[in-house]
Amino acid sequence: xxxxxxxTLLAPQEQAEAGLWRRMLHYLFLQREVEERLERRLYxxxxxxxxxxxxRGQEAICVGSGLAAEPDDFLYPCHRDLGLYFVRGIHPRQVxxxxxxxxxxxxxxxxxxxxxxxxxxxxxAIISAMAAxxxxxxxxxxxxxxxxxxxIVFNYFGDGATSRGDWHEGINLASVQKTPLVLIxxxxxxxxxxxxxxxxxxxxxxxxAPGYGIPSEIVDGNDCVxxxxxxxxxxxxxxxxxGPYMIECKTFRMTGHSAHDGADYVPKHLWNEWAEKDPVIxxxxxxxxxxxxxxxxxxxxxxxxxxxxxxxIAWAEASPYPDPxxxxxxxxxxxx
Numbered sequence: 400x401x402x403x404x405x406x407t408l409l410a411p412q413e414q415a416e417a418g419l420w421r422r423m424l425h426y427l428f429l430q431r432e433v434e435e436r437l438e439r440r441l442y443x444x445x446x447x448x449x450x451x452x453x454x455r456g457q458e459a460i461c462v463g464s465g466l467a468a469e470p471d472d473f474l475y476p477c478h479r480d481l482g483l484y485f486v487r488g489i490h491p492r493q494v495x496x497x498x499x500x501x502x503x504x505x506x507x508x509x510x511x512x513x514x515x516x517x518x519x520x521x522x523x524a525i526i527s528a529m530a531a532x533x534x535x536x537x538x539x540x541x542x543x544x545x546x547x548x549x550x551i552v553f554n555y556f557g558d559g560a561t562s563r564g565d566w567h568e569g570i571n572l573a574s575v576q577k578t579p580l581v582l583i584x585x586x587x588x589x590x591x592x593x594x595x596x597x598x599x600x601x602x603x604x605x606x607x608a609p610g611y612g613i614p615s616e617i618v619d620g621n622d623c624v625x626x627x628x629x630x631x632x633x634x635x636x637x638x639x640x641x642g643p644y645m646i647e648c649k650t651f652r653m654t655g656h657s658a659h660d661g662a663d664y665v666p667k668h669l670w671n672e673w674a675e676k677d678p679v680i681x682x683x684x685x686x687x688x689x690x691x692x693x694x695x696x697x698x699x700x701x702x703x704x705x706x707x708x709x710x711x712i713a714w715a716e717a718s719p720y721p722d723p724x725x726x727x728x729x730x731x732x733x734x735x
Contacts, residue, residue, distance in 0.1 A: 417691035419466070421700075423623045424682045424692075426462045428701055430454065430482040431679055432708050433491050437498055438658045441712070447498050449512040454479030456621070456653030459678035460585050461555065462486065463626030464646075467634055468553055473521045473543075475536045477529060477555040477585060478513050479652075487520040491708055495715035503714070507729070508721030530560035533569030533582075540578035544640075551579035551637040553630075559590025561607055562598050570643065574611040577642035581633045582613070584645065586620065587652035592664045605647040613643050620648030621678045624685065651676075 409417060434453035442451045454461065457479060465486035468474065476483045484494065489505070497504030500511035516524030523539070526532045536554035543550050560566050561584065573580045584604050588595050601607065605615035614636065618629040626648060633644035651673035655662035686692040 413689075413691075417686075417689070419627075420624070420682065420686055420689075420691055422466065423459075423462055423627070424679070424686060424697070425700060425704070426465075426482050426485050427458045427623060427679050427682055429485050429491070429704050429707075430458045430462065432704055433485075433494060433711075434481060436708060436712060437495070438654070441495075441498065442658045446716075447511065448500065451498070451658040452478040452513060452656070453654055453658075454481060454585075454652075456673060456677065457585055457587055457648075457650040458482050459623035459626050459682075460583065460620050460648045460650060463623040464553060464581075464583055464630035467627050467630035469550060469634075471521060471548075471550045472634075473523060473536070473539050473550070473552045475523050475532045475539075475552065475554040476525060477532075477557060477560075478525055479557075479585060479587075480555050481513075483555075484515075484517075484520075484522060487517075487522055489517060489520065489522075491711035492714045495712050496718045499715055499718075500720060501715055501718035502721050503718035507725075509729075528563075528565075529556050530563035530566035530569070532556065533560070533566050534572065535569075537569045537573040537576070537578055537580060540573060540580040540643075541576055544576070544578055549638055551581060551634060553581045553583060553634075555583045555585060557590060558584060558586040558588070558595055558604050559593065559598060560584075561604055562590070567611075570608075570611050570613065570645075573643045574613050577640065579637035579640070580643040581630065581637055582608075582643055582645040583630070583633075584647045585650060586647050587650050588669075589652055589656070589665070591656045592660075592662075603647060605645055608645045613645050615645035615647065617647045617649060620650030621673075621676045621681060623678055623682055653677075 438451045438453050441447050461480035461482040465483045474483050493505055497515050500508050502508050505515040505517055514525055516522045536552050540552040586604050590598055608615040619625050629646050633646055636644040
């Protein structure tokens with residue numbers, strides 16, 4: 400995005416804020432555009448095998464918190480947190496190649512789905528049983544504590560995950576050991592097709608945290624700035640050795656559970672109500688209201704991202720499928 404015409408008139412703090420907000424909009428729209436192509440084009444063209452799960456409407460959670468993490472913090476994303484990969488420097492080419500099972504993907508064609516990670520970028524691959532990542536993330540946080548590192552772990556999960564036993568076991572371990580773990584709940588109101596009031600009796604997901612001695616807060620999950628600020632508070636708590644901190648991000652899944660789910664079980668009025676809270680549009684308004692960007696700046700940003708995505712898809716489709724003779728490579732630790 401081009402610099403705002405009057406940016407030289409802004410105070411240093413305002414310049415920093417403007418830069419951060421513009422980065423937020425960049426990653427919000429990049430995730431939206433990449434997932435739009437994955438779900439509504441490539442999947443329907445038969446170029447993607449397996450499921451496609453997107454974060455439409457809840458991109459502010461991973462983008463806002465991802466920008467609060469330090470480069471060497473570990474990230475355990477959920478299946479709707481694609482923005483974390485982009486914040487960490489993963490290129491859209493690699494994501495498209497991943498979904499199409501090509502060599503250029505993060506798993507080098509071993510998987511044609513969102514089961515991808517990159518330890519070089521401190522991103523741990525998604526575990527399909529979503530709550531199963533909690534004990535693993537707690538273990539990573541314990542290791543960082545033993546190493547006396549200042550780094551911490553960000554662990555993402557949905558509201559449904561908090562009804563599983565491994566979620567409770569994992570956060571109990573993390574709390575007892577006072578591990579540097581930031582727990583981020585994407586409360587998008589539905590665990591697949593089960594609404595929140597049919598899966599728990601408490602009013603909020605964070606009502607479960609006090610039983611484990613974990614401080615928590617609720618934040619508007621469609622407000623990228625609010626999520627970012629909450630994540631900074633949580634990270635500060637964890638870095639000081641005070642143990643886990645939990646954030647419940649209230650949001651809504653503006654799509655079905657996956658590309659093959661029409662979401663007929665969702666009351667129709669909810670779509671319109673939550674469309675008014677779209678995190679991309681809200682970020683646009685923030686920038687425009689504070690004169691941190693013009694409409695022309697935003698349109699230029701979007702055009703550039705669309706062109707980048709076009710090129711990324713072409714690159715991914717040109718990437719070959721893996722050679723079957725390499726099937727056993729990377730399965731076991733190789734001797735040196």
